[in-house]
Structures are given as C-alpha cells and as structure tokens.
Amino acid sequence: xxxxxxxxxxxxxxxxxxxxxxxxxxxxxxxxxxxxxxxxxxxxxxxxxxxxxxxxxxxxxxxxxxxxxxxxxxxxxxxxxxxxxxxxxxxxxxxxxxxxxxxxxxxxxxxxxxxxxxxxxxxxxxxxxxxxxxxxxxxxxxxxxxxxxxxxxxxxxxxxxxxxxxxxxxxxxxxxxxxxxxxxxxxxxxxxxxxxxxxxxxxxxxxxxxxxxxxxxxxxxxxxxxxxxxxxxxxxxxxxxxxxxxxxxxxxxxxxxxxxxxxxxxxxxxxxxxxxxxxxxxxxxxxxxxxxxxxxxxxxxxxx
Amino acid sequence: xxxxxxxxxxxxxxxxxxxxxxxxxxxxxxxxxxxxxxxxxxxxxxxxxxxxxxxxxxxxxxxxxxxxxxxxxxxxxxxxxxxxxxxxxxxxxxxxxxxxxxxxxxxxxxxxxxxxxxxxxxxxxxxxxxxxxxxxxxxxxxxxxxxxxxxxxxxxxxxxxxxxxxxxxxxxxxxxxxxxxxxxxxxxxxxxxxxxxxxxxxxxxxxxxxxxxxxxxxxxxxxxxxxxxxxxxxxxxxxxxxxxxxxxxxxxxxxxxxxxxxxxxxxxxxxxxxxxxxxxxxxxxxxxxxxxxxxxxxxxxxxxxxxxxxxxxxxxxxxxxxxxxxxxxxxxxxxxxxxxxxxxxxxxxxxxxxxxxxxxxxxxxxxxxxxxxxxxxxxxxxxxxxxxxxxxxxxxxxxxxxxxxxxxxxxxxxxxxxxxxxxxxxxxxxxxxxxxxxxxxxxxxxxxxxxxxxxxxxxxxxxxxxxxxxxxxxxxxxxxxxxxxxxxxxxxxxxxxxxxxxxxxx
Numbered sequence: 001x002x003x004x005x006x007x008x009x010x011x012x013x014x015x016x017x018x019x020x021x022x023x024x025x026x027x028x029x030x031x032x033x034x035x036x037x038x039x040x041x042x043x044x045x046x047x048x049x050x051x052x053x054x055x056x057x058x059x060x061x062x063x064x065x066x067x068x069x070x071x072x073x074x075x076x077x078x079x080x081x082x083x084x085x086x087x088x089x090x091x092x093x094x095x096x097x098x099x100x101x102x103x104x105x106x107x108x109x110x111x112x113x114x115x116x117x118x119x120x121x122x123x124x125x126x127x128x129x130x131x132x133x134x135x136x137x138x139x140x141x142x143x144x145x146x147x148x149x150x151x152x153x154x155x156x157x158x159x160x161x162x163x164x165x166x167x168x169x170x171x172x173x174x175x176x177x178x179x180x181x182x183x184x185x186x187x188x189x190x191x192x193x194x195x196x197x198x199x200x201x202x203x204x205x206x207x208x209x210x211x212x213x214x215x216x217x218x219x220x221x222x223x224x225x226x227x228x229x230x231x232x233x234x235x236x237x238x239x240x241x242x243x244x245x246x247x248x249x250x251x252x253x254x255x256x257x258x259x260x261x262x263x264x265x266x267x268x269x270x271x272x273x274x275x276x277x278x279x280x281x282x283x284x285x286x287x288x289x290x291x292x293x294x295x296x297x298x299x300x301x302x303x304x
Numbered sequence: 305x306x307x308x309x310x311x312x313x314x315x316x317x318x319x320x321x322x323x324x325x326x327x328x329x330x331x332x333x334x335x336x337x338x339x340x341x342x343x344x345x346x347x348x349x350x351x352x353x354x355x356x357x358x359x360x361x362x363x364x365x366x367x368x369x370x371x372x373x374x375x376x377x378x379x380x381x382x383x384x385x386x387x388x389x390x391x392x393x394x395x396x397x398x399x400x401x402x403x404x405x406x407x408x409x410x411x412x413x414x415x416x417x418x419x420x421x422x423x424x425x426x427x428x429x430x431x432x433x434x435x436x437x438x439x440x441x442x443x444x445x446x447x448x449x450x451x452x453x454x455x456x457x458x459x460x461x462x463x464x465x466x467x468x469x470x471x472x473x474x475x476x477x478x479x480x481x482x483x484x485x486x487x488x489x490x491x492x493x494x495x496x497x498x499x500x501x502x503x504x505x506x507x508x509x510x511x512x513x514x515x516x517x518x519x520x521x522x523x524x525x526x527x528x529x530x531x532x533x534x535x536x537x538x539x540x541x542x543x544x545x546x547x548x549x550x551x552x553x554x555x556x557x558x559x560x561x562x563x564x565x566x567x568x569x570x571x572x573x574x575x576x577x578x579x580x581x582x583x584x585x586x587x588x589x590x591x592x593x594x595x596x597x598x599x600x601x602x603x604x605x606x607x608x609x610x611x612x613x614x615x616x617x618x619x620x621x622x623x624x625x626x627x628x629x630x631x632x633x634x635x636x637x638x639x640x641x642x643x644x645x646x647x648x649x650x651x652x653x654x655x656x657x658x659x660x661x662x663x664x665x666x667x668x669x670x671x672x673x674x675x676x677x678x679x680x681x682x683x684x685x686x687x688x689x690x691x692x693x694x695x696x697x698x699x700x701x702x703x704x705x706x707x708x709x710x711x712x713x714x715x716x717x718x719x720x721x722x723x724x725x726x727x728x729x730x731x732x733x734x735x736x737x738x739x740x741x742x743x744x745x746x747x748x749x750x751x752x753x754x755x756x757x758x759x760x761x762x763x764x765x766x767x768x769x770x771x772x773x774x775x776x777x778x779x780x781x782x783x784x785x786x787x788x789x790x791x792x793x794x795x796x797x798x799x800x801x802x803x804x805x806x807x808x809x810x
Contacts, residue, residue: 029729178316179351180320180355181309182307182309182310182317182320185308185309185310186310186320188306188307216308216309251391255355260356261425261428263355263356263395263398263427263428264394264395264398265395266351266391268389268391278316281315282315286313286316288311288313
C-alpha cells in the first residue's frame with residue numbers, strides 16, 4: 001500500500017501505474033471504474049464489498065470521502081493494487097477542508113479510458129444522481145434505500161430524481177424473491193387474483209416488491225407490516241387456491257401450494273459483495289426498476 | 305399467455321427449471337460423484353432448481369434413501385464449487401430417493417416406476433423426468449428397453465421425458481447409428497441430449513461471441529489471410545485407471561470425433577442467421593459436410609502411444625505397461641489428422657487436429673495462424689525473430705483469447721521486431737462467473753434447451769470424416785511410441801513438416 005499526503009488526481013494515477021509495474025503486470029484487464037462516494041462510516045464496508053466483487057468484475061475502485069470540517073486543505077490517499085483479496089486497483093481518497101467539494105476534478109484523471117464508469121452512494125445520495133458532477137460520468141448510478149433514515153421519503157426522492165441508469169440495492173436484494181415468484185407463474189394456467197406481502201415496516205425492498213407485483217400483475221397487492229426480518233411472506237391468491245412463500249427466519253422459505261406437499265427454497269439475505277456483483281453484471285439501464293419506481297406514484301398514497 | 309412476472313427487459317431473473325426430477329443411472333461412477341452430483345447442488349445453491357426437485361439414484365447397491373443421500377452429501381462436500389449451505393442441502397436432500405436393483409431386472413424398473421410416481425406426488429415433479437445414463441454405452445439398449453417396457457417413458461399431457469447420454473457416441477458410423485436407433489425407439493430427437501463434457505457451453509458461446517460480435521476479425525477470417533488452423537487438446541495425465549474404457553477406443557474416437565470437430569465447426573462456420581439451435585446446427589453441419597480427409601492418409605495423419613518416461617520430473621509408466629492394457633494393444637493415445645474444408649472461405653487452408661495423453665501440459669486451444677505479410681520493409685535481420693501472427697482461443701486452462709503480433713524491441717540499438725502476445729483472460733475479467741460446464745449442461749437439459757448439444761446428424765457426419773482414417777490405421781499395427789511429457793511422436797512432426805509448416809507449442 002502506498003500512502004500519499006497532500007496529493008492530487010494525477011499523482012494518484014501515477015502511483016497506481018507504478019504499483020502495477022512493481023507487481024510485474026503493467027497491462028490491465030479492468031472492465032470498469034467504480035466510484036464510491038461515502039462518509040467515513042460506510043466507506044470501509046463499501047470498499048471491501050467492491051474489492052470482493054472485483055474478482056468477478058476486475059475494476060478500478062475509487063473511494064472518495066469528503067471531510068469538510070476543519071484541518072488542512074489537502075487531499076490524502078491510500079493506493080492498493082492487486083493482492084490476496086482480488087485483482088482490482090483501489091484508491092481511498094480523503095478530501096479535506098476546501099477540497100471536499102472538488103471530488104470530480106480528482107476523479108477525471110483516474111477514470112480508465114473508454115470503459116464504463118459506475119458510481120455508488122452507500123448512503124445519502126444526491127437528489128438527482130445523474131445530475132451530480134460525479135454521477136454525470138456514469139452509466140450506472142447505484143444508491144441504497146436500506147441506509148436511509150426515512151425510507152419512504154428517500155423512495156419519493158429516488159422517484160423524483162430518477163433517470164434511466166439509476167438503480168438501487170433495495171431492488172437488487174429482491175432478485176431471489178422475484179425469481180422464486182416468477183417461476184411459480186411459469187405454469188401459465190396459474191391466475192393470480194390478489195397478493196399480500198408481509199414484511200418489516202417501512203422495508204424499502206418490500207415496498208418495491210409490492211409495487212413490482214402490482215405493476216406486473218395489475219391486481220391489488222396488500223403490504224402488511226410485521227416484525228421481520230425483512231420480507232417474511234408472500235401469498236398469491238389464485239384460482240387454484242392459495243400459494244404461500246414464507247420465510248420467517250431470513251434464510252429458508254417454505255413453499256405451500258394446493259395439492260402439493262410443502263417444499264423448501266433457500267432464499268438467503270445476501271451480503272453487499274453479492275449484491276454489487278449482480279449489479280455490475282449488466283450496466284445498461286434497468287427499465288423494469290424504472291417502471292416499478294415510477295408506478296409508485298400512480299396510485300396516490302402508495303409510496304407515502 | 306406469457307408469464308406477467310417475466311419482462312423481457314428484466315435480465316436479473318435467471319431461467320429456473322420447472323418442476324422436474326432427475327433419475328441417475330451409474331451413481332457410483334466417478335463422473336456421477338465428481339461432476340453430476342456437485343453440479344446439481346451448485347444449481348440448487350444458485351436457486352436454479354425448482355422447489356420440489358427430485359433426484360432418484362439407481363444402482364445395484366444395498367442402500368436405502370439415507371445411504372444414497374449420504375453419498376451425494378459427501379460428493380457435494382468434496383467437489384461442489386459453491387460454498388456448502390445447510391439450508392440448500394436440506395432443500396435438496398428432501399427429494400433424494402434410491403432404488404436398488406439390477407440393470408437387467410424388470411422388477412427393479414417396476415420399483416423405479418413406483419418411486420418416480422411417489423416423487424411426483426410427494427414432491428410435485430408433475431411427471432417431468434430426465435434419465436441420466438452415466439453408464440457404459442453397451443448397457444444403453446437394455447436400459448432403454450426396460451424403461452420403455454415398464455412404462456417409465458410414457459408421458460401424458462404436458463409431461464416430458466428426456467434422456468442424457470455422454471460421449472462417446474458410438475465407436476464408428478455404424479455403431480453411432482445403432483445407438484441412435486436404440487435411443488430413438490423410446491425418445492423423440494429433441495428429447496435426446498448428447499453431452500460432451502469437454503465442450504462446455506461457455507466455450508462455445510465465447511468463440512461465437514468473439515467471431516460474430518466484432519468487426520475486426522471477420523474480414524481476415526478466410527483463406528486470403530489464414531495460413532492454417534491448429535486445434536489441440538492435450539492432457540498431461542495417462543489413462544488413469546480407465547483401461548477398460550480406453551483400450552480399443554483411443555484418442556481419435558475419444559476426442560477428435562466430437563470435441564475437436566465441434567471446435568473446428570465453430571471456428572470455420574459461416575455466421576448463423578440467429579443463435580437459435582437449428583440455425584447454429586445448420587451452419588455447423590455445412591462445415592462438417594464440407595470437410596474432406598487427405599487421400600494419402602498415412603502421410604497426413606499421425607498416431608502414437610506414450611512410452612515410459614519422465615513427466616514434469618516424475619517417472620511415469622508407458623501405455624502398454626498400464627494395468628489392464630494388453631502389451632500388444634494397438635490403441636492410440638495420440639492422434640493427429642489434417643483435414644480441409646472445401647468451400648470458398650477455406651479452400652486450401654489445412655486444419656490440423658491433434659490430441660494426446662501424457663503430453664507436455666494440459667491445454668486445449670484453437671490457434672488461427674495467419675500468413676506472413678507479403679512484404680516486410682525492414683532489413684531481414686530486424687525481423688529474424690518475427691513469426692506468423694496468430695489468434696488463439698484458449699479453452700483451458702485460463703480460458704481466453706491471445707493475439708500474437710510483431711512489435712519493436714525497445715532501445716536505441718536499432719529497429720528490431722519480435723513477437724509479443726496480448727492476452728485477454730476470462731480468468732481475469734469473468735472469474736467465478738463461468739459456471740462449470742456440467743451445471744450449464746444439466747440446466748439446459750431440465751429447461752429443455754438443446755442449442756449446443758450435437759444432434760444425430762452432426763454425430764453421423766463426424767464419423768463419416770473419421771471412419772476412413774480409422775480404417776486405414778487399423779492395418780498399421782502398433783502406433784509409434786512417444787516420450788511422456790513431450791509433444792507427441794516423431795511422425796506427428798513429420799506429418800506437418802511435409803506441408804512446410806510446424807506445430808505451435810501450445
């Protein structure tokens with residue numbers, strides 16, 4: 001690891017290149033640049049998740065931590081290349097004093113040429129990520145409703161500021177639920193009349209799941225607050241009877257269908273590295289997420 | 305009506321197999337333990353198996369369901385690629401059943417049918433079943449006949465039955481056609497899945513992606529620019545206790561017949577109209593039809609047997625000293641052939657295919673070797689170290705693409721040009737995401753998606769290519785011995801030298 005004090009974007013880029021040469025592999029096979037904009041509290045977990053995800057998606061990771069407050073007006077950085085954790089390149093950059101508002105100028109010389117750029121706000125994203133100076137470089141802008149103090153207010157903000165290319169980890173967390181539910185309807189004779197979802201109160205993923213089901217099936221979906229953890233049950237009222245997918249413990253779900261003995265499905269809650277890896281598999285806009293987010297406004301009171 | 309929860313734009317949702325079960329014959333074999341069982345667990349772990357999946361084992365062992373589940377458990381713990389999770393195992397183990405019986409005993413199949421029906425009721429597999437015949441091909445006729453007689457292959461309504469067989473698909477054209485006749489007597493063509501575990505779907509799709517998603521390779525992908533193509537599959541191990549299978553089969557039948565000829569077809573085929581199964585097959589078939597073998601077979605093919613020697617610093621025995629191999633065996637452990645593809649694109653470009661055991665290292669690759677530049681505006685000494693440009697699909701290990709071209713040697717000493725290579729490695733950019741071939745293959749069987757499995761026409765065409773070579777070899781006596789740990793017999797070097805070329809060291 002190289003520590004740089006009172007440095008600049010150009011110096012950080014040189015440090016990464018030198019470190020690569022020292023490792024004996026000057027050529028890189030990086031597929032994207034990841035910009036993490038975070039406060040100190042979330043920075044290390046987010047960086048670690050990105051480093052693990054770099055095993056699947058080799059990337060240059062730039063974690064930018066603004067430290068307005070007092071102290072010298074300067075930029076400090078830690079640079080790490082390769083290593084046991086994965087093939088990625090990592091620079092953790094602290095922008096102190098008056099430099100805290102100029103993250104973008106640090107980033108520009110560090111973007112890998114002609115490859116996608118992704119930004120990730122583990123917490124407190126700007127109101128319109130696509131209009132943010134950093135967000136403007138990015139075809140994928142990742143936010144996380146789960147860290148919002150008021151998820152419903154945050155959801156309204158995401159919807160108001162939505163531009164195709166935005167996505168949210170609260171949506172990513174749903175993939176295994178959505179996959180399990182979608183496969184139940186692969187049998188095309190199943191007609192769903194109504195759906196109920198039980199989940200922790202104000203769980204943003206549950207709100208999105210209910211919205212998705214309402215949007216896709218065009219039927220009423222009831223969202224009932226329970227203790228959790230997370231989403232605990234989805235019930236489909238079909239012409240053939242009730243189909244219930246219940247996950248009381250956050251790991252294993254039991255599927256009950258009419259005329260078939262109960263079976264189990266593993267539906268574990270996934271960690272950040274897994275979520276991020278899924279997120280980076282495709283970098284084009286997730287239109288379904290966009291439509292579901294927008295649909296929250298169509299029924300008054302649903303998102304509020 | 306389509307599923308309203310599956311939006312075509314929604315690329316996050318994987319395709320999950322519908323309700324179904326797998327009936328596994330040959331559960332005690334290496335393949336079942338090392339590949340099939342772990343792959344089934346990995347699929348469950350990725351959430352790609354249906355909730356009520358059933359796995360029924362059939363073998364002549366005094367096991368009950370728990371014993372078999374324990375076997376699967378041990379195999380999964382040892383060989384699965386994804387981490388072991390108790391909750392996934394619980395989900396899978398609930399559907400595990402075992403039927404004890406002899407493969408030729410009708411009563412055993414009646415019991416199997418009872419268990420399968422029980423699984424349908426208790427697990428909700430809805431009468432959808434795949435029979436995985438991980439057994440020697442000689443036993444296929446008896447198994448298929450009994451499956452038919454016991455009513456296990458009958459289906460009603462929307463139920464499906466599928467059968468999975470592994471290569472070799474016969475040992476010559478006649479036996480391949482006989483095998484097809486046996487399978488077809490109980491299963492429709494689109495219900496027969498021929499698996500070649502050498503040929504992962506990932507590999508096939510990667511070759512197709514590089515060839516047809518780019519503009520810069522296609523214009524030079526023809527006889528104007530390509531000098532020759534070398535397709536190599538080399539193993540560093542010997543026959544490793546598989547004498548019973550290998551003796552009498554040999555390298556050409558084992559590897560060239562399907563694996564190398566499929567790689568050739570993918571490399572040489574025209575662009576399909578789409579990647580729908582029959583479109584890709586049509587193009588592959590056209591290439592296979594256009595292949596001709598040399599008239600002078602002895603001059604343009606080579607065969608060998610590995611001799612005792614040293615491999616990577618370890619002493620190893622020769623093929624004829626292996627347990628179970630008769631000392632006068634004429635089975636080849638190395639085979640190389642030259643073929644041509646007689647169409648406009650490839651006229652005059654030789655395709656060299658070689659495979660062998662106990663070679664220098666384990667590697668599979670397709671090397672497209674280009675002609676030299678017609679004029680080099682350098683002093684001849686400057687380009688003395690420059691060889692031909694090449695584009696190499698590395699299939700294993702380190703799946704990826706290598707391009708070799710000339711570049712200036714840095715320094716003021718003068719204008720020196722030498723070969724450099726540029727590597728793209730899937731191991732770099734897509735680590736962990738490439739699911740093991742078996743997972744993809746089994747999932748495709750359960751989904752009923754046969755795109756990349758060869759059908760009986762392709763198998764027939766491959767044997768038509770190989771049969772005359774095998775016939776010529778049959779009269780040649782014992783193959784030439786070659787030193788273990790090298791790159792094959794002298795006759796292989798002679799064969800390519802006759803064309804004024806040399807083998808690439810893979």
